[in-house]
Amino acid sequence: MTLLRASDYKRMPWKNGGGETVEIAIFPPGSSVEDFDWRISMAAVANDGPFSIFPGIDRTLSILQGNGMALAIAAGDPLLLTMESSPLPFPADVPVNATLPDGPITDLNVMTRRATFRHVVERHSGPFSGEAAGNITLVLALEPLTVSTGDSKNRLEKLDGLLIEGGLSFVIEADQSESAFFLITLEHI
Structure with missing residues (x-):
């Protein structure tokens, strides 16, 4: 990460x-x-x-x-x-x-x-859990939130990002129920 x-x-x-x-x-x-x-x-x-x-x-x-x-x-x-x-x-x-x-x-x-690569961009809000699909997933915070992966917690402020590699499971905890973020999946072809 x-x-x-x-x-x-x-x-x-x-x-x-x-x-x-x-x-x-x-x-x-x-x-x-x-x-x-x-x-x-x-x-x-x-x-x-x-x-x-x-x-x-x-x-x-x-x-x-x-x-x-x-x-x-x-x-x-x-x-x-x-x-x-x-x-x-x-x-x-x-x-x-x-x-x-x-x-x-x-x-x-x-x-x-x-x-060499393909990508998918999705906009989400609120709590979210998933697995880093593809080779890399980038979480881009539009509002403050926390991303947990296993034993690690990362606090993201507005427009901070977190690159998650290789199929790790993650949970996004939003500060507000409607906190928005983007999930960007990058997959090597």
Whole structure:
């Protein structure tokens, strides 16, 4: 297990230079936006515009804060993604244009290299118990909570993460009955 504190996340410019990304975790460690196998990040989006293109990458986007973002994927009709929406998976190597109908947002972005990894992103709330499926499960807290695995307990504050590897069972105890969090499963192909 690896505890990831929001205060330690790495900040960097977007690949297309249009904003800033906060990198939560990347594999292999030390890889760049050009050669990662998987990457989990957040971004503050303040303006309409195109997404960066990532050849051979699949991506899932979720809204963490704000009133939503409309995405036109591969010249399709725009889809409105809000905080209440399910995470939206789509290929990162097709043109995507984003518009902000009601102000800036912050998003959660999960990307995997299609040839080596696949991922699933789920939003949950309240108490939860499960097993770390796939190779890695990341718990990302949207509100304070505690994650227990066997004899270990980890306290997560807002936007902290916990990487759980190799099929460990875990229990999430929420501070409030509706405390929300994301479960991100990363599986090597």
